[in-house]
Amino acid sequence: MNNSITINGIRFIVLVLLQVVILNKINFLGYINPYLYILFIILYPIKNNRTLFIFLSFLIGLTIDMFSDSGGVHAAASVTIAFIRPAILKSTFGAMYDHQTVKFASADFASNLSYISITAIIHHVILFSLEVFNISKVILILQKSLFSSIFTIILCILTMIIFSNRK
């Protein structure tokens, strides 16, 4: 239990620092940035106190917002994916989730990929809709969400493979 708190605390700080110091400055092709910090929400333990989890997700989003002067867009997107995470888990992992035995490192690649993809795409669509905040620029919103999602998904999968402690 104590171990889980330490791991998630370190993950929170490392992901925020990584995001604001390096990843926000990539600007691939001018506007494409990965948002790797959602890995904190993706990898948060399944058996959790839901209220605390939603609040922590809000906190990580708000921290990113503070660093990037973006109002509350990251907080809104993060808190939404945290709230709908059980539904996504249920649809991608199925029975494994019902028995509360999901281990991301040992689960098969397809379920992991669809879980991360759905989470990232929902997060990015909300993020960019609020950031652009203009319904007449819907093409720009979709374009930004699509390309950034691809970047985020690839980076999330790579990070999970590199740091998985599967022997």
Add this chain to the structure above:
Amino acid sequence: MQRIINFIIRNQSFLLFLLLFLLSVFFTIQSHSYHKSKFINSANFLSGGIYDGANSISQYFGLRKENEVLIEENNRLKSIMFNSETNGSETTSIDTISYDTKYRLTSAAVIKNSYSLTTNMLLIDKGVNDGLKEDLGVITSKGIIGIIENLSGNYSSVISILNSNSRINAQLKKSDHFGTLEWNTESPVFVQLVDMPKIAPVSVGDTIITGGRSTIFPKGIPIGKVTDFKLDLAEDFYTIQVELFNDMTNIGHVFVIENLDTEEIMNLLENDE
């Protein structure tokens, strides 16, 4: 009453989600409205300190470029100085320590810059302790950067001209026709000058400078050059595509410009109303 409490307990995660979501939407709306003090901004001890540390490493990579800019500026200033000395009959030297200056400049380093969002902000390493205030203009030797929005002791955040909320008064260099400088969020190289009257003699290649109609920027600071222009829908005003002189994706050092007469001008305007 019992039922209401039961309802709240049963749906506590949904209600918490709703509360936090609405709170963040409120922050977002606040960040889109111009000139409101914001709770969540990067001009504070924590994010300022972290960006400062990161910048102290990354600034080494831009030293060569920074030097070139400085030499260029030195050249320009020296040429002005020598040229004004040769026809010195007009300049009179006053033996005083209190020059009647209208503008005060403060140099600062940019420790955070963004240009890929629709509401871009910069963070500079000077704040209230260095005598800065809200609504001061920020420029480089090549052109304008933005306007100070939030301040803390040692840091201030700056609304970049690459921000869809930014509105700056600008005019043609060759005539006094003026318009408003906006950004359509598409490219960090181009900004748009709108509401320029149809009668103005615009042509491609013209220089755009700041107009002296606000107290933030003095008149005549370069902004960019005209690359394209067309009439808007009503066919009364031009929308002009302006290519910035500054490379907004690569900014090292900036100057904060303070108009010392702002208070006097504001008082006068208030009295008129």
